[in-house]
Amino acid sequence: EREFARTVEARYAIGVNNGTSALLCALLALREKWTSFTVIVPTFTFIATANVVNVLRLPLELQDAKWDTWNIDAEKIKRKVDVLIPVDVGGLPCDYDTIKKLDCFVLEDAAEGLGGIYHGRKIGSIADVTTFSLHSAKIITSGEGGVITTNNKELYQIMKSIVNQGYPPTKKPWEYEHVRVGLNFRMTELQAALGLVQLKKLPKFLRKRQEIAKIYKEELSKYGSFQRVPKGVKHPYFLFGILVKPKKRDKLCARMLSEGVQVKVTWKPVHLQKPYRNLTMKEFPAAEFLYKRIISLPIHNNLTEEDAKEVVSIFKRCWRRI
Numbered sequence: 001e002r003e004f005a006r007t008v009e010a011r012y013a014i015g016v017n018n019g020t021s022a023l024l025c026a027l028l029a030l031r032e033k034w035t036s037f038t039v040i041v042p043t044f045t046f047i048a049t050a051n052v053v054n055v056l057r058l059p060l061e062l063q064d065a066k067w068d069t070w071n072i073d074a075e076k077i078k079r080k081v082d083v084l085i086p087v088d089v090g091g092l093p094c095d096y097d098t099i100k101k102l103d104c105f106v107l108e109d110a111a112e113g114l115g116g117i118y119h120g121r122k123i124g125s126i127a128d129v130t131t132f133s134l135h136s137a138k139i140i141t142s143g144e145g146g147v148i149t150t151n152n153k154e155l156y157q158i159m160k161s162i163v164n165q166g167y168p169p170t171k172k173p174w175e176y177e178h179v180r181v182g183l184n185f186r187m188t189e190l191q192a193a194l195g196l197v198q199l200k201k202l203p204k205f206l207r208k209r210q211e212i213a214k215i216y217k218e219e220l221s222k223y224g225s226f227q228r229v230p231k232g233v234k235h236p237y238f239l240f241g242i243l244v245k246p247k248k249r250d251k252l253c254a255r256m257l258s259e260g261v262q263v264k265v266t267w268k269p270v271h272l273q274k275p276y277r278n279l280t281m282k283e284f285p286a287a288e289f290l291y292k293r294i295i296s297l298p299i300h301n302n303l304t305e306e307d308a309k310e311v312v313s314i315f316k317r318c319w320r321r322i
């Protein structure tokens with residue numbers, strides 16, 4: 001926890017058993033401060049971001065994505081906001097200057113965002129609370145795992161006890177006196193040991209991902225468009241996506257998969273998922289646009305430059321044949 005906090009330049013970090021629990025703990029802590037509040041979540045996210053709000057029966061509102069950065073379109077939020085959960089889509093830091101103007105509590109879902117930098121500030125140190133996932137597919141992993149970071153001492157103490165059955169860290173360990181309702185969201189020591197070793201490799205992993213993204217951008221720009229990385233923002237490239245025409249997308253994915261390239265299409269937006277279909281009449285054109293066009297190309301810590309070049313040549317070959 002100390003090393004993680006140091007790495008992201010936050011005051012406090014709490015290890016938990018996954019990124020979903022990290023979000024849940026943060027919301028449970030907020031519910032202790034305020035009895036009722038509405039939570040705004042982007043529809044273009046992995047469903048966990050909405051599920052944690054849903055299971056706590058908190059009022060949930062969805063917000064569309066930005067066409068170019070694929071992150072939440074905070075400029076279009078015109079109402080008073082209680083809590084916002086912006087998501088760093090694919091790792092790209094959100095537009096925090098606009099988010100700050102909303103003057104609300106910001107719980108950043110940086111499940112994918114470790115290593116991101118926003119105008120000189122590291123992801124994990126900007127929002128009121130930030131949550132990370134250390135799932136096996138993430139930039140660093142502890143098998144399964146998650147981390148919560150904050151600079152807020154009061155929230156830190158509340159969350160630290162929520163992850164451990166409401167047991168306050170300052171109490172004498174033999175007393176079994178629980179001061180609030182919590183559950184067991186603890187990270188195991190084995191996970192922490194693995195995560196710590198991975199954390200040391202983070203700079204190397206991030207460099208590798210930059211190199212792969214550079215190859216994809218240089219080689220594939222005439223086939224589609226990429227997530228726009230605003231000036232002053234560092235993308236850690238948990239995901240690398242390219243947008244192509246919907247008609248081409250599915251055929252291209254099928255062909256690339258048949259040639260052994262593990263492409264994905266990222267998430268179906270939350271408002272189109274069965275549990276959320278009746279939530280709102282609002283329309284989300286940008287999220288649907290992205291959902292129909294994205295191809296997520298292979299990017300991971302063990303992918304070599306040669307592998308990336310091979311992905312490029314298979315992409316081009318498959319493109320010609322569809």
Ligand SMILES: Cc1ncc(COP(=O)(O)O)c(C=O)c1O
Binds near residue numbers: 018049087109
């Ligand atoms: C945006 C986002 N939020 C939350 C999660 C949940 O993290 P975990 O799988 O560690 O519970 C993920 C995981 O993929 C994610 O991508």
